[in-house]
Amino acid sequence: MPPRKQKRSMSAEHKAALAEGRNLSRSVGRYLEALEAHKPKRGRKRTPESVKKNMAAVQESLKTASGARRLELIQQRRGLEVEMAGMQAGQPDLTALEKEFVRSAKGYSQRKGITYGAWREFGVPAEVLRKAGISRGGV
Numbered sequence: 052m053p054p055r056k057q058k059r060s061m062s063a064e065h066k067a068a069l070a071e072g073r074n075l076s077r078s079v080g081r082y083l084e085a086l087e088a089h090k091p092k093r094g095r096k097r098t099p100e101s102v103k104k105n106m107a108a109v110q111e112s113l114k115t116a117s118g119a120r121r122l123e124l125i126q127q128r129r130g131l132e133v134e135m136a137g138m139q140a141g142q143p144d145l146t147a148l149e150k151e152f153v154r155s156a157k158g159y160s161q162r163k164g165i166t167y168g169a170w171r172e173f174g175v176p177a178e179v180l181r182k183a184g185i186s187r188g189g190v
Contacts, residue, residue, distance in 0.1 A: 075159040082152035085145055086174050099138050106131045149179060156183035 061069075109128045116124050156179075159165070167187045170180055180186075 071158075072162060075155045075162065078148075078151040078155040079159045082145070082148045083173065083175075085148050089145075090174055097134065097138075099135065102131055102135050102138065106135070153179065153183045156180070157185055160185055 106128060109124050109131065113121060113124050113128070156170075160170075167180060167185055170185060171177065
């Protein structure tokens with residue numbers, strides 16, 4: 052029988068580096084998810100009034116609809132209700148997430164090799180990248 056391998060353990064420095072990497076990823080990820088969820092959409096902006104108008108039209112159509120059409124209208128109404136609830140909630144405050152991102156983004160960029168152009172293409176504002184210390188010439 053071959054001799055047992057000696058059990059290796061990670062050094063404290065290695066564990067700290069892993070923890071730092073997880074923290075950087077977490078803060079960058081939260082900010083990017085919030086940006087993605089609330090980026091402006093193309094086309095005319097929907098207003099609460101237009102959504103209410105659509106809901107009223109759907110309610111009226113439901114009175115006479117049958118079968119598959121009724122099912123589609125019910126789903127459309129549910130979608131409009133969700134849209135209305137989102138409008139009433141308003142835009143989230145991104146300032147706390149942005150501050151956390153600014154503290155973490157430079158280190159994250161260096162570790163992962165992410166360029167200024169990639170951040171901008173994703174939709175991160177140039178001003179936020181400047182605050183984070185990420186420039187066009189490199190991190």
